[in-house]
Amino acid sequence: MNNKAIPAFAWFIPLAPLALAFLIYFGEFQSSSFLFVNGFTQKLPDTVWAWLTFFGNGWGLFALSFPLLIIAPRLLSAGIFAGAIGALMSTFLKRAFDLPRPAGVLTDGSFHRIGEALLYKAFPSGHTLTAFAIASAFYFSADKNKRKALLPLFLLALLVGLSRNAVGAHWLTDILGGAGFGIWCGMLGALLANQLQETQLGPKKIWPHLIALGGVVAIYAHLTQVMDLELNLPLQYLSIVIVATTLVFYIKAQFTQIPSKAK
Numbered sequence: 001m002n003n004k005a006i007p008a009f010a011w012f013i014p015l016a017p018l019a020l021a022f023l024i025y026f027g028e029f030q031s032s033s034f035l036f037v038n039g040f041t042q043k044l045p046d047t048v049w050a051w052l053t054f055f056g057n058g059w060g061l062f063a064l065s066f067p068l069l070i071i072a073p074r075l076l077s078a079g080i081f082a083g084a085i086g087a088l089m090s091t092f093l094k095r096a097f098d099l100p101r102p103a104g105v106l107t108d109g110s111f112h113r114i115g116e117a118l119l120y121k122a123f124p125s126g127h128t129l130t131a132f133a134i135a136s137a138f139y140f141s142a143d144k145n146k147r148k149a150l151l152p153l154f155l156l157a158l159l160v161g162l163s164r165n166a167v168g169a170h171w172l173t174d175i176l177g178g179a180g181f182g183i184w185c186g187m188l189g190a191l192l193a194n195q196l197q198e199t200q201l202g203p204k205k206i207w208p209h210l211i212a213l214g215g216v217v218a219i220y221a222h223l224t225q226v227m228d229l230e231l232n233l234p235l236q237y238l239s240i241v242i243v244a245t246t247l248v249f250y251i252k253a254q255f256t257q258i259p260s261k262a263k
Contacts (some may be wrong), residue, residue, distance in 0.1 A: 004194045005116040006187055010140070014180035021176035034102055034165060035170040038111045041166035046114050050231035051128025052163035054125025055156060056091050057228055059082055059221045062214070063239035066246045069211055070253070074193050075138050077212065083130060089185055090129050093177075094121035102168055103141050113168030115229045125170040127228075128178030129185065131157035136186020141193045157182070167229070189241035203253040212250050215243045 024033055041049060054060045063081065068076035102111060104119035135153035142150055161175035170178075200207050222236045222243075 002166075002188075003145075004141065005144075006140050006190065010187065011113060011184075011255040014183045017176040018180040018181075021173040021180070022125070024176070025173045030138050030171055031102075031106065035106075035111055037162065037165045037172055038102075038168060041162060042112050045169075047231050049166035050192060050229045051235055052159050053127055053167060053228050053237045054232045056125075056131040056164070057232075058087065058130055059218055059225075059236065060227050060232075061130060063183060063218045063222060065134070065245045066215055066218070066229075069208060069215070069246055070203070070249055073208055073211075074196060075141050077196060077201070078137035078141035078147040078186075078190045078193035079134045080189075080211065080214075081192040082133040082186040085128050085188050086133035086182060087126075088125040089181055090124060093124055093181065094126070097123045097176075099123045101174075102171060111168055112166070113166060114231070115169075122171060122176050123231040124177035125161060125164045125174040126169070126178065127164050128157070128161035128175045129182040131160035132179045132182025133185040133189065136183045137189040137193070138186075140187055140190035165174055203250060208250075212247060216249055219243050224247050 024030060027227045038215070047130055055064070065076060065079055068079075098120065099122040100120060101118050101122040103113065103117040104122075108117070132154070135150075135157040139147050157179070161179060164170040164178075165172060165177055196207070199205070202208065219240050222240050226233070227236055
């Protein structure tokens with residue numbers, strides 16, 4: 001397990017974005033920082049930011065990473081644990097702080113918004129928290145010599161956070177808070193996943209079967225719901241194809257004889 005150990009200093013990294021969020025909020029830069037980022041991000045089409053937001057949706061991320069069920073079940077397990085912890089964390093913090101969102105404070109039309117106006121429970125950004133939780137979970141559940149290749153996941157998570165400002169749903173402080181708490185949730189998810197034995201992760205074991213069942217639920221969710229924005233419908237259809245294709249290979253693995261190791 002030492003090869004998957006989390007360095008002690010890593011637990012302090014989330015304090016940086018949380019401290020910056022504190023300074024912005026109490027320095028009264030909440031509105032100005034939001035309007036600056038919201039205006040700057042409009043240099044790119046709405047579809048770009050809508051699709052990036054999809055990468056912070058729990059169901060969306062689960063579907064897009066579903067092939068890991070076959071190729072890297074420990075990483076997917078870490079992501080599932082982190083996502084569950086993150087959902088609980090986000091719900092608790094949103095209710096505890098109960099802060100208004102930009103649309104609940106700023107004049108309608110003074111900033112760019114995509115989708116319906118969200119008014120309450122701003123802090124933290126749930127999409128940002130989820131994206132950083134999954135990135136952190138994948139990173140810290142991988143072997144140390146493979147972690148460098150996963151660093152771009154944090155850049156993607158950052159873009160997810162910016163997308164929440166671009167669509168007019170969250171303040172910059174919400175994004176920073178989501179990043180900080182998300183990294184912690186991901187580390188906890190990785191700790192749990194790293195406790196799983198390799199024998200528990202085989203394609204014919206109970207835990208992978210439960211994940212596969214979750215894939216069926218994910219297909220239903222993508223067929224019956226709009227994931228945040230209608231612009232994301234193409235990604236929802238792609239997600240259905242990804243999950244369904246993975247399930248076909250997973251079912252096929254149930255009928256494949258696993259060769260015994262030579263003694």
